[in-house]
Amino acid sequence: MNLASRINSIKPSATLAITSKANALKAEGRDIIGFGAGEPDFDTPDHIKKAAIKAINDGFTKYTPVGGIEELKDAIIAKLKRDNNLTYKRSETVVSCGAKHTLYNLAQVLFQEGDEVIVPSPYWVSYTDIIILSGAKPVIVKTSVSAGFKMTPNQLENAITTRTKAVILNSPSNPTGATYTREELAALAEVIVRKGILVITDDVYEKIIYDGFPFSTIASVSEEVKGLAVVVNGVSKAYAMTGWRIGYAAGPEQIISAVAKLQSQNTSNPTSIAQKAAVEALNGPQDSVSDMAREFEKRRDIIVAALNAIPGVSCFKPQGAFYVFPDFSGVFGRSCKGKPISTSTDLATYLLDEANVAVVPGIEFGHDAFIRLSYASSMKLIQTGVERIREAVKNLS
Numbered sequence: 260m261n262l263a264s265r266i267n268s269i270k271p272s273a274t275l276a277i278t279s280k281a282n283a284l285k286a287e288g289r290d291i292i293g294f295g296a297g298e299p300d301f302d303t304p305d306h307i308k309k310a311a312i313k314a315i316n317d318g319f320t321k322y323t324p325v326g327g328i329e330e331l332k333d334a335i336i337a338k339l340k341r342d343n344n345l346t347y348k349r350s351e352t353v354v355s356c357g358a359k360h361t362l363y364n365l366a367q368v369l370f371q372e373g374d375e376v377i378v379p380s381p382y383w384v385s386y387t388d389i390i391i392l393s394g395a396k397p398v399i400v401k402t403s404v405s406a407g408f409k410m411t412p413n414q415l416e417n418a419i420t421t422r423t424k425a426v427i428l429n430s431p432s433n434p435t436g437a438t439y440t441r442e443e444l445a446a447l448a449e450v451i452v453r454k455g456i457l458v459i460t461d462d463v464y465e466k467i468i469y470d471g472f473p474f475s476t477i478a479s480v481s482e483e484v485k486g487l488a489v490v491v492n493g494v495s496k497a498y499a500m501t502g503w504r505i506g507y508a509a510g511p512e513q514i515i516s517a518v519a520k521l522q523s524q525n526t527s528n529p530t531s532i533a534q535k536a537a538v539e540a541l542n543g544p545q546d547s548v549s550d551m552a553r554e555f556e557k558r559r560d561i562i563v564a565a566l567n568a569i570p571g572v573s574c575f576k577p578q579g580a581f582y583v584f585p586d587f588s589g590v591f592g593r594s595c596k597g598k599p600i601s602t603s604t605d606l607a608t609y610l611l612d613e614a615n616v617a618v619v620p621g622i623e624f625g626h627d628a629f630i631r632l633s634y635a636s637s638m639k640l641i642q643t644g645v646e647r648i649r650e651a652v653k654n655l656s
């Protein structure tokens with residue numbers, strides 16, 4: 260069977276693949292500790308679940324407007340005003356089936372063959388494949404630990420060509436947790452406005468932020484950059500609602516209405532009852548959001564310290580999200596049963612086979628010296644899992 264070349268040009272999501280492999284091994288009885296899954300281990304708060312149950316009982320179970328119900332658009336508009344000081348109209352917001360779907364839709368309506376899209380690395384695994392599916396070319400701008408895993412205005416400017424359509428920013432970042440300050444965003448915005456490119460800002464980890472770091476989105480830096488920006492956000496991470504599949508975009512009306520047109524020919528509306536739950540998430544009490552963030556912060560402190568205590572390992576301290584991205588190159592070159600560990604994939608395979616620990620190889624995020632661990636799991640599992648990694652590293656010869 261010949262599949263379309265489009266599907267052969269991408270690979271499956273590594274984060275999802277590793278999570279499902281770890282789950283399959285667990286189902287076979289293996290005692291696997293999973294650091295793969297990038298989703299909160301908390302339950303969706305009760306008041307949000309109740310809103311969905313009420314929607315079912317009220318018979319709110321039919322098609323809705325393709326781009327989302329007005330009540331949810333209004334909740335998104337209020338959220339963007341309250342949290343980000345951004346003003347949008349209903350016609351400038353669209354709701355999709357998760358932020359991944361939002362990003363996919365944006366790529367489909369904005370990018371095509373011949374376009375270049377700038378992606379700072381380490382990047383979330385899906386950006387590059389979403390861009391490739393649109394026919395455009397991802398242009399990777401490599402950042403380093405010494406620069407706090409952040410792209411400088413100079414790097415951005417040097418990557419821009421006549422073909423550049425957009426840049427994708429993600430702060431706090433998956434996988435590094437690096438978070439841009441407002442000043443850093445203003446400096447990037449200056450280049451974006453001067454060069455007249457678009458910016459897609461993926462703010463899904465906005466609420467998971469530490470040490471009192473004030474979150475800023477680039478769209479709020481100036482009116483000029485707002486006109487070139489599409490804000491992407493969702494309820495998955497902030498409200499532990501990964502399975503509900505609600506994400507959204509806010510930006511120029513022309514882009515937003517194109518997304519709604521595309522959606523009218525593929526998914527139609529996002530699930531009606533999940534939309535009602537998202538209204539409650541955004542409009543209801545926000546205590547659980549900061550409670551979860553404080554718990555993640557404690558776990559971050561534990562995992563960063565434990566990883567840095569392993570000889571040969573160096574771990575950047577994230578300011579947000581729930582991932583660590585430690586550098587393991589100090590253990591590369593050593594071997595297990597004569598098999599050398601020289602890449603992040605070798606290391607991830609070794610850790611899964613010999614230590615029963617699932618991690619994502621850094622190469623999937625564009626950096627082969629690193630691995631990604633999600634600390635969205637209990638303190639006990641984090642401690643036991645990192646202890647297993649320490650032992651496994653010690654056993655390398």
Ligand code: PMP
Nearest residue numbers: 357358359383433463493495506
């Ligand atoms: N952006 C980033 C950086 C992510 O880590 C995720 C998590 N899957 C998403 C977008 C998509 O989230 P969702 O589709 O669950 O809203």
Ligand code: GLU
Nearest residue numbers: 272274275295296297433
């Ligand atoms: N964003 C999460 C991760 O990076 C969830 C899985 C996915 O959609 O990639 O692990």
